[in-house]
């Protein structure tokens with residue numbers, strides 16, 4: 058049993074030291090890779106930002122995507138840009154019940170906040186876009202949003218952006234490359250460093266007593282954290298919370314339009330709750346104007362319907378508990394970097 062050569066202590070130590078040095082080098086390389094493009098990710102976000110291997114982040118791509126995002130010439134009548142609806146002054150939303158496109162065209166859904174989308178799994182309330190590259194030009198070509206034709210986009214890109222495409226991609230402008238640039242910019246819109254993040258990082262004074270009780274309720278008795286989970290307060294999954302049934306009939310099929318599965322009828326993607334106090338009105342149809350109404354709705358167990366998520370049930374929250382949850386939601390306002 059004892060015939061094994063004991064490893065001399067010094068070698069063991071040397072190997073350990075080497076391992077520590079290697080780990081340290083990896084950590085430095087990783088943080089350099091993270092920091093290489095754009096500023097450091099804020100507190101509370103997973104430091105690994107997923108980026109597809111065929112569309113790596115580069116400063117030039119991000120800058121081009123950013124210009125496109127703010128360019129009103131990307132709309133048919135020159136009146137609206139992405140930022141016209143995803144307004145940086147309103148936490149990247151528009152304050153409207155449902156979005157309004159060019160010529161006053163009313164959409165059917167509320168404009169969502171678009172932070173931390175690099176970590177998203179599928180996009181839009183029904184998840185019909187699988188990647189940000191797939192999503193990026195849909196608002197531009199949607200007749201109810203920016204209303205451009207593919208030809209008009211191409212001629213704008215050629216007339217105004219040719220040098221940028223050549224220096225960024227070493228190629229002539231194309232719709233595909235424009236989508237890559239926009240997707241890259243979207244991946245750099247990050248939001249963290251809220252009182253909740255500081256609390257989670259160990260600063261016990263970051264949340265008031267009430268907000269701390271609210272956090273416990275959120276993750277416990279009220280069950281919110283079953284769906285609003287993780288650093289982005291979303292499981293990136295689809296749930297039927299009954300909102301589309303509030304009039305008694307189904308007003309929006311939601312996820313069903315993509316999957317054609319009965320269980321997905323009226324299911325929507327769980328939204329992030331970051332900056333939630335700043336992004337009223339709420340839900341895919343903008344049907345709640347305050348967070349107090351949202352909490353009342355969940356407390357009631359949600360609108361009954363054939364596919365209501367079983368996680369929703371009457372909560373019997375006391376008035377103080379409702380106020381505590383509200384206090385916690387207020388602690389999700391942080392800093393948006395864009």
Ligand code: HEC
Pocket residue numbers: 126137138139140141142143156157158159164166167168169170171174177179180181182183192193194196197201202203239243
């Ligand atoms: C007319 C207002 C409007 C304009 C203009 C607009 N959006 Fe949106 N955006 C919306 C609405 C409404 C949704 C939700 C639509 C849905 O779920 O069906 C949305 C959804 C998104 C999402 C998905 C968020 C998620 O988590 O699923 C992203 C990303 C996005 N928009 C980026 C953009 C970009 C990039 C542009 C410009 C090319 C743009 N938007 C232009 C209103 C707008």
Ligand code: HEC
Pocket residue numbers: 275279280281282283284285295296297298300301325326327328329330333336338339340341342348351352355356366368369382
């Ligand atoms: C079964 C999963 C689930 C549970 C449990 C849940 N939510 Fe949600 N939440 C969602 C989904 C899905 C939506 C989007 C519904 C829609 O737009 O129709 C949503 C929307 C919201 C919104 C509106 C977000 C916005 O930007 O419009 C708020 C606020 C919210 N939930 C807070 C809570 C709170 C607080 C609780 C606990 C009391 C809770 N949620 C429990 C899945 C859930």
